[in-house]
Amino acid sequence: MVNINTYLKEKQALIDTALKDHLPHEGTRPAILHEAMRYTVLAGGKRIRPALCLATAEALGTDAVNVLKPAIAIELLHSSTLIHDDLPCMDDDDLRRGNQTCHVKYGAANAILTGDALMILSFQVLAENGDPRLALELSQAAGSQGVIGGQVEDLAAEGSEPSADLIDFIHRNKTAVLIRAAVRIGALAAGANKAELVNFSVFGENIGLAFQIVDDVLDETSTDEVLGKPTGSDRDANKMTYPAVYGMEKAKETVRDLTNDALIALDSINADTEVLKAIALYLVNREN
Template identity: 45%
Template sequence: MQVETIAQQTYDLKKELKKMAQQIDQALVKALPEEEAIPSIIHQSMRYSLFAGGKRLRPLLALAACQAVQGDQNKVMAAACALEMIHTYSLIHDDLPAMDDDDLRRGKPTNHIVYGEAMAILAGDGLLTRAFGLLAEAAFAEAKGQSAEVAQRYLQVITEIAQASGSQGMIGGQVMDMEAEEKAIDLPTMEYIHQHKTGALIKTSLRTGAILGGGSHEAIEALSAYGEYLGLAFQITDDLLDIQGDTEKLGKPVGSDEKNQKSTYPSLLGVEKAREAAEEAVQSAVEALEPFGSEAELLRQLALYLLEREN
């Protein structure tokens, strides 16, 4: 299946992503205690990983979904920051010796290499706790400002993010992933793992932006479908990059899946079939956006970009 490449588009995706990432970073700086705040070591550790150069995919998806339903992105920024904090906490913990035991993340030494295992665990805990504090503060601010409808939307979002992050979402997927190490698993089991470990928070990021943006039920469901296909495409390309990627460009070691004896899409399907599956997932993601016009162009181009990404 041939999917139109980003090179064939006039839409300047990288410029748009860079602008939005800068806005997210500015908001993240304000959302955390300053490094000097006592105890300074924990705030330094939290900021170290949060500002280590991530792609900001999840907050970008939240803002882009809000844009797709023509909502107010200012109403989404707190939730976008919370999603990035939750994602970063999960990476800090994933890298620990008891988990994936990685020494490099985003091109820099992992948190536990710099700050020690205990502080890395606490930094992850701190980011997760702050994320839900930020969400609650935003809901309270809307309620105090007599915007009961938006406050109600925030309560829905808090519930959905908690579910996507918990034992039946991201954490549950991580547990299943660890249980599957050194074991032969089938495709449905692997799909379950990645739908929860990676896909749940990606899908919820889109739902967050659509809900807080005031999207209709139909728009929210269309963006949910897009998120499911995007999460699948992201995971397959991630698996392929772990085999064929470049450590310098990826910012983390390649071959970690093989080292940890994990089943991946390429290991079960073969490299070419896995690549075809990624293309089909991207095509389905783009088709899910048919109800939208130019307001969803960022999401269309982002899906296409997954097939070309190098990190």
């Protein structure tokens, strides 16, 4: 039986070290840009996406250190989108993980450019790694028909009537597609065959969507102390959420169904998927 907290802490340390190594030093010109890049990326976080990438590669017998570059590329991309999402003209968030957001500390112009630089660094790290299939995977997941497209619809949906079609589009694109890509990139890097890839995709998409619905649920049901940020912030910002569209009970039921389907997909793969299952359960049973 794997201790998932210990496993994730170990991987987090590995990922943080690799991120530190690949981000330019703070003294590198322009110093303020490199300081802002390091400030944002190294502020902590559970590193769920790169951990999923590493765990998937390990499930197929590939050592985590051989997949570190693709794994941190995913985290760099994710960080870049968070900086832009937090901007005053978007979600206008002042705090993230208890720290001032990038634009509060460095100004909006530098924050936009810091996000740009991290996005480009993400593809630089993938190019250093070499396999163009991984860059293709990340770019398709992150671009106008993935994360960025999801954020456009999320902003446009603020204050509009709850809609099943819209919340599905937003959650799949803004969150699930990148988590699926993290799993698929780990699988591709470890030489997965087509059948394995299909099942890993189902696993990744389902836990990605479940992860976002859990986020929505916690925003309504948790306390400020446990969550580390104000509960009800989605409602206050007129964000469309899964419970707002379907109700709380249906939201929780959907999380259970998605998780079950994710675990069934893993069972079809001839690999040691115990850790991936444990991560899936960790993600849906978390309290913050």
